[in-house]
Amino acid sequence: MKKISSRAISVFLIAALVITGMCYFVKEDYLHGRKWAMYFSMFNPEAEGELLDRNGVMLAAFNREARVYAKDWPTRVANYHVTGDYVGMTGTGLLTHFWGSASDYDFLHGIKNEKSGSLSLGIDAETNNYAYQLLSQYGKGTVMMMNYRTGEVICLVSSPSVDPAYPVEEPEDGSYVNRALTATYTPGSTFKLITSAAALENVPDLENMTFHCYGELDIAGVKITCMEAHGTQTFEQALANSCNCAFAKITYMNVGQRLMVQYVTDYGFLNGHTIDGIYTSAGNYPTEFVGDPELAWSGIGQSTDQVCPFSMLRYVAAIANGGLLAEPTFLKGGSGEKTTPLLNPATAVRLQELMRNNVTSHYEEEVDFSGLPFCAKTGTAETGAGTSHSWFTGFLQDEDHPYAFVAVIEEGGFGLWAAGLMVNDIFQHMLETGTA
Ligand SMILES: [Zn+2]
Structure with missing residues (x-):
């Protein structure tokens, strides 16, 4: 026993x-x-070639003996979320994506099967350097810009970042996350661009209606507030004022949840997308019955709304391009004929005018855009922790500079005063240096 x-x-x-x-x-x-x-998704050891920016600046070069990155530290750090690294620490890097050992990207010239050759990107490394330097001063966030006629991505930075040539043991939390492609944020008032499209197409006589704002609105005991009492406004003025009371009413009284869900779905905000085969994050919108107060909040970009910056960029790029999305790509020269119809052309044109009016009637009074024809929408998205994410999204209505953009600064405060100033600064720099 x-x-x-x-x-x-x-x-x-x-x-x-x-x-x-x-x-x-x-x-x-x-x-x-x-x-x-x-x-397991390591860089192909047989690969030989280089990754270049639009002006031929070397971002990475590799053969069987050596693998190097750009020579200077600012270029390596600012462009990290585009290049990635040879070990695949970020799932969205182009090095492991295009020269990954498991796949053949036969749509690319030069690296078909033999995994060798140069790849020229539409990215402007110098603009990325400037944008990253600005963004990192604000803190965490992202900026992404694309040519809305060709689909070519010219700028993508995400902060914080890392130096792939000298990786540290414990980088700042979230350094490997590409915030433009794989983060989602409460969109705040930028979401009114989607509510606007649904209203323009479904509310008869919308543009002849008036919306009165007392500064607050009570919906079944839940209070919706504005920064100030906006008084009597047309629809156009309500968007320029970014009036929460007007858009709350439009959402729950005029549009309704079924149509809101349909538009959010049709415009691609609920599903993930791909850029050159790289997956981006899906967003969120209340699809189950939530009742009037919550529905009202969802129409002004709060509630459980979550938007991936990339989804917002493709939406405003399609607005700028008359409703047709030129598929975003990192490849120099753009996506050619690859387009997707996203919005009704008449709706896109009206949204262009409304976004231009936002700038001329309001934003230009506070920010010196130095004649750049911005069409835009700001967002100051409450995080629930007493802080706000700062959003600025839109495009330049200029055939010489046909760029759409999205910028988010985490806990950056007011949309115009953080993300808006930053985007303007980046474009002014591009014009001064002739990079755009
Ligand atoms: Zn108001």
């Missing part, structure tokens, strides 16, 4: 040891599994 029980204890101890060991490995796998998993 004694023998049996001591044997039982031994078996128990061995079992305990095995379970402890397993727990250790499960924990290690949990903590470092991402890194382990990434090694």
Whole structure:
């Protein structure tokens, strides 16, 4: 009996040891599994070539003996979320994406099958350097710009970032996240551009209606507020004032949840997308019945609304291009004939005018755009923690500079005063240096 029980204890101890060991490995796998998993998507060891920006600036160069990055630190850090690295620490980097060992990208010239050759991007490394320097002064966030006629992405930065040539053991939290493609944020008032489209197409006589704002609106005991009482406004003025009371009413009284869900879905805000085969994040909007107060909040970009910056960029790019989305691409020269009809052309044209009016009637009074023909919408998205994400999105109505943009500064405060100033600064810099 004694023998049996001591044997039982031994078996128990061995079992305990095995379970402890397993727990250790499960924990290690949990903590470092991402890194382990990434090694499977490693850069192809056979690859030879280089990754260049639109002006031929080397962002990365590689052969069987050596793998290097851009020579200077600012270029490596600012362009990290475009290039990625040779080990695949960020899932969206072009190095592992285009020269990954598992796939053939035969639509690319030069690296078909043999995995070698140069790849020229539409990205302007110098603009990225400038944009990253500005953005990182504000803190965390992202800026992305594309040519809305060709689909060519010319700028993408995400902060914080890392230097891929000298990776540190513990980088700042979220450094490997490409915030333009894989983050989602409460959109705040930028979402009124979507509510506007639904209203323009479904509310008869919308533009002859007036909306009175007392500064606050009570919906079944829930208070919707504005920064000030906007008084009597047309629809156009309500958008320029970014009047929460007017858009709350329009959402729950005139448009309704079924149509809101339909438009949010049709414009691609609920699903993820791809850019050159790289996956972007899906967003969120209340699709189940929520009742009037919550529905009203959702129409002004609060509630459980979540938007990926990339989804917002493709929406405003399609507005700028008359309703037709030129598919975004990192490749120099753009996506050619690859287009997707996203909005009704008449709606797109009216939204262009409304976004231009936002700028001429309001934003220009506060920011010196130095003659740049911005069409835009600001967003000051409440985070629920007493802070706000600063959004600025839109485009330049200028055939010489046909660029659409989206910018988010996390906890950056008012849309115009953080993201708006930053985007203007980047464009002014591009014009001064002739990079655009
Ligand atoms: Zn108001």
